[in-house]
Amino acid sequence: xxxxxxxxxxxxxxVEQVGNKANFWGDVEVxxxxxxxxxxxxxxxxxxxxxxxxxxxxxxxxxxxxxxxGFSLDGQNNQVELRQTRYQMATTNATGVAETLKIDQQSxxxxxSTFTTCxxxxxxxxxxxxxxxxxxxxxxxxxxxxxxxxxxxxxxxIPYFTFPVNDKRKTGLLYPTIDSSSTxxxxxxxxxxxxxxxxxxxxxxxxxLTNRGAMIAGEYRYLFERxxxxxxxxxxxxDNSIETRPDRYLWHVNHSAKFSDRxxxxxxxxxxxxxxxINDFGSEFAGRADTSIYRVxxxxxxxxxxxxxxxxxxxxxxxxxxxAFRTMPQISLDYQPFQLENxxxxxxxSELTYFQNQQRGDExxxxxxxxxxxxxxxxxxxxxxxxxxxxxxxxxxxxxPNEQLAESTGRTLPRLRLRGxxxxxxxYESDGENFRQTLSPQIQYLYVPFRDQSxxxxxxxxxxxxxxxxxxxxxxxxxxxxxxxxxxxxxxxxTQLFDASEHELMRLSIGQIYYLENSRTGLLDDSAExxxxxxxxxxxxxxxxxxRWSFSAAIQYDTELNVTRKSQTALEYRKDDQHLIQLSHRxxxxxxxxxxxxxxMQTVWSLGSRWQVAAxxxxxxxxxxxxxxxxxxxxxxxxxxxxxxxxxxINRNLEFVQNSAQPFGQPEFDNGISLQFIITGLTGxxxxxxxxxxxxxxxxxxxxxxxx
Numbered sequence: 001x002x003x004x005x006x007x008x009x010x011x012x013x014x015v016e017q018v019g020n021k022a023n024f025w026g027d028v029e030v031x032x033x034x035x036x037x038x039x040x041x042x043x044x045x046x047x048x049x050x051x052x053x054x055x056x057x058x059x060x061x062x063x064x065x066x067x068x069x070g071f072s073l074d075g076q077n078n079q080v081e082l083r084q085t086r087y088q089m090a091t092t093n094a095t096g097v098a099e100t101l102k103i104d105q106q107s108x109x110x111x112x113s114t115f116t117t118c119x120x121x122x123x124x125x126x127x128x129x130x131x132x133x134x135x136x137x138x139x140x141x142x143x144x145x146x147x148x149x150x151x152x153x154x155x156x157x158i159p160y161f162t163f164p165v166n167d168k169r170k171t172g173l174l175y176p177t178i179d180s181s182s183t184x185x186x187x188x189x190x191x192x193x194x195x196x197x198x199x200x201x202x203x204x205x206x207x208x209l210t211n212r213g214a215m216i217a218g219e220y221r222y223l224f225e226r227x228x229x230x231x232x233x234x235x236x237x238x239d240n241s242i243e244t245r246p247d248r249y250l251w252h253v254n255h256s257a258k259f260s261d262r263x264x265x266x267x268x269x270x271x272x273x274x275x276x277x278i279n280d281f282g283s284e285f286a287g288r289a290d291t292s293i294y295r296v297x298x299x300x301x302x303x304x305x306x307x308x309x310x311x312x313x314x315x316x317x318x319x320x321x322x323x324a325f326r327t328m329p330q331i332s333l334d335y336q337p338f339q340l341e342n343x344x345x346x347x348x349x350s351e352l353t354y355f356q357n358q359q360r361g362d363e364x365x366x367x368x369x370x371x372x373x374x375x376x377x378x379x380x381x382x383x384x385x386x387x388x389x390x391x392x393x394x395x396x397x398x399x400x401p402n403e404q405l406a407e408s409t410g411r412t413l414p415r416l417r418l419r420g421x422x423x424x425x426x427x428y429e430s431d432g433e434n435f436r437q438t439l440s441p442q443i444q445y446l447y448v449p450f451r452d453q454s455x456x457x458x459x460x461x462x463x464x465x466x467x468x469x470x471x472x473x474x475x476x477x478x479x480x481x482x483x484x485x486x487x488x489x490x491x492x493x494x495t496q497l498f499d500a501s502e503h504e505l506m507r508l509s510i511g512q513i514y515y516l517e518n519s520r521t522g523l524l525d526d527s528a529e530x531x532x533x534x535x536x537x538x539x540x541x542x543x544x545x546x547x548r549w550s551f552s553a554a555i556q557y558d559t560e561l562n563v564t565r566k567s568q569t570a571l572e573y574r575k576d577d578q579h580l581i582q583l584s585h586r587x588x589x590x591x592x593x594x595x596x597x598x599x600x601m602q603t604v605w606s607l608g609s610r611w612q613v614a615a616x617x618x619x620x621x622x623x624x625x626x627x628x629x630x631x632x633x634x635x636x637x638x639x640x641x642x643x644x645x646x647x648x649x650i651n652r653n654l655e656f657v658q659n660s661a662q663p664f665g666q667p668e669f670d671n672g673i674s675l676q677f678i679i680t681g682l683t684g685x686x687x688x689x690x691x692x693x694x695x696x697x698x699x700x701x702x703x704x705x706x707x708x
Contacts, residue, residue: 006030006031006032006044006049006051007030007031007032008022008024008028008029008030008031008042008044009027009028009029010024010025010026010027010028010029010042011025011026011027011028012024012025012026013025020045020046020047021043021044021045021046022043022044022046023041023042023043024041024042024043024044025040025041025042026040027040028040028041028042028053030042030044030051030053032051032073034061034062035059035060035061035073035080036059036060036061037051037053037057037058037059037071037073038056038057038058038059039053039054039055039056039057039058039071040054040055040056041053041054041055042071048075048076049073049074049075049076050072050073050074050075050076051071051072051073051075052071052072052073053070053071053072054069054070054071055069057069057070057071057082059071059080059082060090061080061103062090063089063090063108064087064088064089064090064101064103064108064134065087065088065089065090066082066085066086066087066088066101067085067086067087068082068083068084068085068086068101069083069084069085070082070083070084071083077104078104079102079103079104080102080103080104081100081101081102081103082100082101082102083099083100083101084099085097085098085099085100085101087101087108087110089134093117093119094115094116094117094134095116095117095119095123096110096113096114096115096116096126096127096132097113097114098110098111098112098113098114098132099111099112099113100112101113107133107134107135107138108133108134108135109131109132109133110129110131110132110133110134111130111131112130113128113129113131113132114126114127114128114129115127115129115132115141115143115163116639117639118638118639118640119638119639122152123639124150124151124637124639124640125148125149125150125151125639125640125679126149127143127146127147127148127149127163128146128147128149128154129143129144129145129146129147130144130145130146131143131144131145132144132146139170140162140163140170141162141163142160142161142162143158143160143161143162143163144159144160145157145159145160146158146159146160146161169193169195169201170193170195171193171194171195172192172193173190173191173192173193174190174191174192174193174203175191175676175677175678175679176188176189176190176191176676176677177189177674177675177676178674178675178676179672179673179674179675180672180673180674181211181670181671181672182669182670182671182672183211183241183280183651183670184209184210184211184212184241184280184281184672185209185210185211185212186208186209186210187207187208187209187210188207188208189205189206189207190205190206190207191203191204191205192204192205199222199223199224200220200221200222200223201220201221202218202219202220202221203218203219204216204217204218205217205218209236211240211241212236212239212240212241212248213236213237213238213239213240214236214237215234215235215236216234216235217232217233217234217235218232218233218234219231219232220232226257226258226259227255227256227257227258228255228256229253229254229255229256229267230252230253230254231251231252231253231254232250232251232252232253232285233249233250233251233252234249234250234251234281235247235248235249236248236249236281246273246274247273248273248274248277248280248281249272249273249277250270250271250272250273250277250281250283250285251270251271252269252270252271252283252285253267253268253269253270254267254268254269255267255268262301262302262303263299263300263301264299264300264302265297265298265299265300266296266297266298266300267296267297267298268294268295268296268297269295269296269297269314270283270285270286270293270294270295271293271295271316272293272316275318275319278290278293278318279651288649290318291317291318291319291321292315292316292317292318292324293315293316293318294313294314294315295313295314295315295316296311296312296313296314297311297312298310298311298312299311305335305336305337306333306334306335307333307334307335308331308332308333308334309330309331309332309333309334310329310330310331311327311329311330311331311332312326312327312328312329312330313326313327313330313460314326314327314328314358316358323357323358323359323360324358325355325356325357325358325365325459325460326355326356326357326358327353327354327355327460328354328355328356329353329354330351330352330353330354331351331352331353332349332350332351332352333348333349333350333351334347334348334349334350335347335348336348342376343376343377343378343379344374344375344376345374345375345376345377346372346373346374346375347372347373347374347375348370348371348372348373349369349370349371349372349373350368350369350370350371351367351368351369352366352367352368352369353366353367353369353459353460354366354367355367355459355460360401362399362400362401363399363400363401364398364399365396365397365398365399365400365457365459366396366397366398367394367395367396367459367480368394368395368396369392369393369394369395369480370391370392370393370394371390371391371392371393372390372391373388373389373390373391374388374389374390375387375388375389376388381423382422382423383420383421383422383423384420384421384423384442385419385420385421386417386418386419386420387417387418387419388415388416388417388418388474389414389415389416389417390414390415390417391412391413391414391415392411392412392413392414392415392480392483393410393411393412394410394411394412394480394483395409395410395411396408396409396410396456396457398456398457400457402457404454404455405455405456405457406455406456409455409456411451411453411456411483412451413448413449413451413483414448414449415446415447415448415474415483416445416446416447416448417444417445417446417447417474418444418445418446419442419443419444419445419472420442420443420444421440421441421442421443422440422441422442423438423439423440424438424439424440425437425438425439433499433500434499434500435497435498435499435500435505436497436498436502437495437496437497437498438495438496438498439493439494439495440493440494440495441491441492441493442472442491442492442493442494443489443490443491443492444472444489444490445488445489445490446474446486446487446488446490447486447487448483448484448485448486448487449485450485450520450521451483451485453481453482453483453521456481456482457481458481458482458523458524459479459481460478460479460480460481461477461478461479461480461481461482461523462477462478462479462523463476463477463478463523464476464477464478465566466513466535466536466538466556467538467540467554467556468492468494468509468510468511468538468539468540468554470538471490471492471511471512471513471535471538472490472492472511476519477523482521482522482523483521484519484521485517485519485520485521486519487515487516487517488513488514488515488516488517489513489514489516490511490512490513490514491511491512491514492509492510492511492512493509493510493511494507494508494509494510495507495508495509496508497543504544505543505544506542506543506544507540507541507542507543508539508540508541508542508543509539509540509541510537510538510539510540511537511538511539512534512535512536512537512538512559513534513535514533514534514535515530515532515533515534515535518530532560533560534559534560536556536557536558536559536565537555537556537557537559538554538555538556539553539554539555539557540552540553540554541553541554548573548574548575549571549572549573550571550572550574551569551570551571551572552569552570553567553568553569553570554566554567554568554569555567555568563589564587564589565588565589566587566588566589567585567586567587568584568585568586568587569584569585569586570582570583570584570585571583571584577604578604578605578606578612579604579605579606580602580603580604580605581601581602581603581605582600582601582602582603583599583600583601584599584600584601584602585597585598585599585600586598586599586600595622596620596622597620597621597622598618598619598620598621598622598627599618599619599621600616600617600618600619601615601616601617602615602616603615603616610635610636610637611633611634611635612633612634612636613631613632613633613634614630614631614632614633614634615629615630615631615632616628616629616630617629626648627649627650628647628648628649628650629647629648629649630645630646630647630648630649631645631646631647632644632645633645636678639679640677640678640679641677641678642675642676642677642678643674643675643676643677643678644673644674644675645673645674646671646672646673646674647670647671647672647673647674648669648670648671649669649670650668650669650670651668651669651670
């Protein structure tokens with residue numbers, strides 16, 4: 001606000017020669033720069049620049065709009081004062097009353113005032129303070145001797161605190177959460193947020209768990225031009241719910257860096273005190289259904305056709321499993337010497353890896369792998385082809401108590417792969433609409449001779465699952481410790497349907513492998529050997545009806561035994577993120593001699609403008625029980641929201657045996673409730689009910705993104 005020329009309109013005016021004053025009355029309108037004043041009567045002292053007004057005063061300076069009984073402007077000191085006012089911030093929804101309102105250099109001081117962002121006549125919440133200060137150039141206001149009132153009832157007194165007047169971050173308390181669990185008891189958490197700088201922040205969350213004790217959790221996040229990441233720590237000292245009173249903790253580090261245009265680094269590591277930590281406390285870094293914690297650190301160097309990588313990996317298995325091997329480290333080099341326009345290209349892959357058993361120091365191995373390959377690829381709108389020949393040389397130096405493993409051994413295997421695909425397409429019209437359908441049959445021949453590999457240990461290798469796309473892989477095992485022999489032909493086809501806007505309406509894929517010879521290569525036993533003449537039929541189906549209904553399914557069917565080995569289906573209605581419902585079914589036969597069959601239902605639905613409900617239920621048909629269920633209910637008005645949730649899930653006791661009447665081997669269940677009260681305008685809440693479903697054991701998953 002700056003002093004300058006003053007413009008006045010009024011029904012009547014008089015000018016006093018003595019004192020250099022002008023009096024105005026009757027619909028008076030005064031303008032001074034961006035300042036506007038409307039009143040019944042005003043007096044202006046042209047010598048001092050002072051303006052006095054009374055009677056039905058309305059004032060605005062572009063930042064705050066005020067109505068009151070009296071107004072004065074000190075032009076020399078550039079100060080405005082209004083009395084018995086009701087105000088509204090022009091850039092926010094903040095409103096309130098004040099006995100005295102003072103404006104000085106783009107700042108507003110409210111004396112004997114209230115403050116709320118609730119637009120109702122009778123606000124659900126408000127601050128009542130001796131003094132409130134809000135600045136046009138600041139993102140946060142200040143309050144002294146304030147009472148927080150909820151539905152006209154004083155809840156607590158705060159001598160001093162700050163609050164946001166926009167969406168920018170600010171150091172201060174976040175919303176508390178109140179949970180209840182049959183294992184942890186009543187849980188109360190009160191997070192505190194630290195806005196350290198524009199590119200870094202932190203959150204500290206102390207919690208009380210009545211059955212376990214006091215817990216502290218912290219998160220630090222940072223973002224620089226070439227580096228970003230976060231660090232998390234959680235600690236619970238002397239868990240009261242366990243007889244041995246262990247300390248429980250979790251740590252997590254995530255960091256990515258681009259040191260130069262060629263060199264980059266990545267680190268993602270999580271550590272827990274015990275196998276039951278994730279099950280007992282949950283975590284955003286691992287799911288309660290996960291069987292391992294993965295850690296990786298790597299450096300990548302890219303230079304033209306060269307790619308070098310230094311990598312270390314570690315799996316912490318959860319439960320009673322044999323200890324896994326760490327990769328400490330792995331050095332790999334990938335080089336493409338040429339890639340010609342006619343599709344001919346060469347590639348050289350190599351790696352040197354050292355494996356160390358996590359618990360047995362006398363068990364380790366060094367693996368050298370070299371893999372040159374030559375490929376001829378052809379790609380045309382109507383036809384795609386690939387001819388690839390590779391030579392796989394692997395050398396091991398092993399130290400193990402297992403006498404079947406050789407101290408020094410090697411393996412050399414050629415691999416030949418031929419693949420072709422034909423693409424058909426047709427345009428047709430139905431009910432006045434144009435559609436495009438594609439049909440892509442493909443065939444692949446794969447040949448790898450047999451080598452006895454029983455003297456090689458298993459360090460990073462497992463059997464991969466065979467969905468439709470997996471039928472056309474060049475190998476059956478991940479890792480390099482086993483290379484399965486192959487003399488097989490894979491046949492498959494995929495068809496898609498698109499509308500005039502190229503939106504995919506339907507996709508169907510089906511395929512099968514025909515074995516010309518049996519595969520004798522197993523993993524830890526003979527379960528991975530192949531003695532049948534063909535694989536299971538693998539098929540994927542997905543189609544959409546309109547813009548809201550979708551259906552997807554994946555199946556693996558044994559044609560020799562006429563048995564469905566695996567199937568997964570999902571039917572979903574999705575209007576938007578506030579209205580969706582999904583029904584699903586999952587079936588897996590002969591998993592460790594146990595069949596799995598489950599049905600599930602997930603939904604998020606708005607019941608009118610204020611009520612929203614979310615729920616999921618996963619029912620185990622094989623064992624006739626509910627494995628996972630969660631229900632959330634939220635009421636949200638313009639000023640506040642109340643979120644209630646309840647859950648029931650399997651309590652996976654992987655390490656600690658707690659006092660229980662359940663016999664060993666029978667599942668225990670954890671039941672709990674959660675309550676969160678959210679006040680709009682004092683802080684932000686980015687969570688939604690669909691986020692709550694994501695945190696359940698199985699989580700929400702969109703159709704068209706299925707995983708076998």
